[in-house]
Amino acid sequence: MIKNLSVFSFFAGSGLLDLGFEDNGYNIVFVNEFSKAFLDAYKFVRDKNNYEHPKYGYSNDSIEDYLSGDGKNILLKQQIKKEKKLDNLTGFIGGPPCPDFSIGGKNRGRNGDNGKLTGTYFSLICDLEPDFFVFENVKGLWRTKKHRGFFEEMKKNVSEKQYITTEQLVNSIEFGVPQDRDRIILFGIKKRLLKSKNDMSGFDWDKFKTYKKDEVFNLNWPIKNKFQEIIPFPENIIKELTVSYWFSKNEVENHYNTDDQFMPRAGLAKFESIDEGDVSKKSYKRLHRYRYSPTAAYGNNEVHIHPTEPRRLNVAEVLAIQSLPKYFSLPEGMTLTQKFKTVGNGVPYLLAKGVSGSILSFLENFVLGDAL
Numbered sequence: 001m002i003k004n005l006s007v008f009s010f011f012a013g014s015g016l017l018d019l020g021f022e023d024n025g026y027n028i029v030f031v032n033e034f035s036k037a038f039l040d041a042y043k044f045v046r047d048k049n050n051y052e053h054p055k056y057g058y059s060n061d062s063i064e065d066y067l068s069g070d071g072k073n074i075l076l077k078q079q080i081k082k083e084k085k086l087d088n089l090t091g092f093i094g095g096p097p098c099p100d101f102s103i104g105g106k107n108r109g110r111n112g113d114n115g116k117l118t119g120t121y122f123s124l125i126c127d128l129e130p131d132f133f134v135f136e137n138v139k140g141l142w143r144t145k146k147h148r149g150f151f152e153e154m155k156k157n158v159s160e161k162q163y164i165t166t167e168q169l170v171n172s173i174e175f176g177v178p179q180d181r182d183r184i185i186l187f188g189i190k191k192r193l194l195k196s197k198n199d200m201s202g203f204d205w206d207k208f209k210t211y212k213k214d215e216v217f218n219l220n221w222p223i224k225n226k227f228q229e230i231i232p233f234p235e236n237i238i239k240e241l242t243v244s245y246w247f248s249k250n251e252v253e254n255h256y257n258t259d260d261q262f263m264p265r266a267g268l269a270k271f272e273s274i275d276e277g278d279v280s281k282k283s284y285k286r287l288h289r290y291r292y293s294p295t296a297a298y299g300n301n302e303v304h305i306h307p308t309e310p311r312r313l314n315v316a317e318v319l320a321i322q323s324l325p326k327y328f329s330l331p332e333g334m335t336l337t338q339k340f341k342t343v344g345n346g347v348p349y350l351l352a353k354g355v356s357g358s359i360l361s362f363l364e365n366f367v368l369g370d371a372l
Contacts, residue, residue: 010094020352095136142184175354208354255316256329271310
């Protein structure tokens with residue numbers, strides 16, 4: 001019988017992916033994040049909401065430091081061994097920085113500074129051999145021919161270490177996130193742990209999905225309206241997937257981060273000239289109150305504008321678009337750039353919770369209780 005699921009988290013950011021796993025009963029025992037500002041925010045959220053801190057603490061080191069055979073590598077091996085002795089199933093979760101694989105990003109692939117970190121993460125899995133692992137990244141790594149070969153090579157490497165894998169390109173909107181955001185998720189587990197070796201057919205990616213994305217996208221969503229036009233709520237759309245629903249749900253006007261926003265440089269006229277719902281340009285996209293958001297990416301000069309006000313979105317609104325609980329907030333000590341980056345880079349909470357739910361269901365039903 002599986003007593004506990006002990007998770008070692010890498011590239012943790014401010015904890016969006018971790019929170020989705022933790023709220024499904026996984027125990028986050030170790031957290032690694034290279035950005036001190038992001039790691040401090042991770043700790044802030046836990047302190048503010050009375051979450052326990054990870055058993056083996058926090059690491060602000062580069063993940064590459066854990067690959068060598070020195071103290072950090074040895075200590076991590078000892079911690080994993082200790083969890084296994086307690087009959088705890090051990091797992092790695094992580095989404096390495098992805099601009100080198102993003103279609104709209106640097107596109108340098110495996111040789112880019114960030115792209116190399118994906119290879120490092122898989123090397124760490126092969127070296128330390130957790131019972132299972134989760135890998136998250138942009139769809140460009142999976143769909144782009146230039147990068148797909150690298151993805152398949154990483155899968156081959158873990159296969160040689162006796163892992164069996166399953167993958168799916170998921171969209172955030174399928175899990176109730178008010179955002180059109182594709183992500184590739186790869187799940188791997190040691191073959192020896194399965195009741196039926198080499199068989200992942202029981203893994204149900206759809207188990208915790210709320211919507212079918214094709215059906216959602218084919219609804220008659222409003223496209224554009226004049227700025228500040230009075231609009232009745234449209235018929236035959238899904239209220240729970242609209243920006244306005246989530247702003248209300250998270251009480252963004254009273255949120256801890258409601259005053260965290262960039263002041264406009266372009267001038268008031270620029271912010272008043274863009275129609276509500278016009279997201280056709282790379283930058284200066286005005287969201288529609290009665291529609292879901294495009295991908296919440298706030299780097300590369302992307303500017304997302306409030307549906308009905310002449311300003312950029314604030315941090316509270318961005319947290320809502322990432323489907324985070326309203327209690328989730330970021331500390332005052334972070335710069336605005338850091339706040340928007342850590343939220344935009346994070347995995348939407350409901351997506352993380354849905355995927356971790358599917359993994360948990362699989363582990364409970366298809367893993368041998370006496371295999372540890």
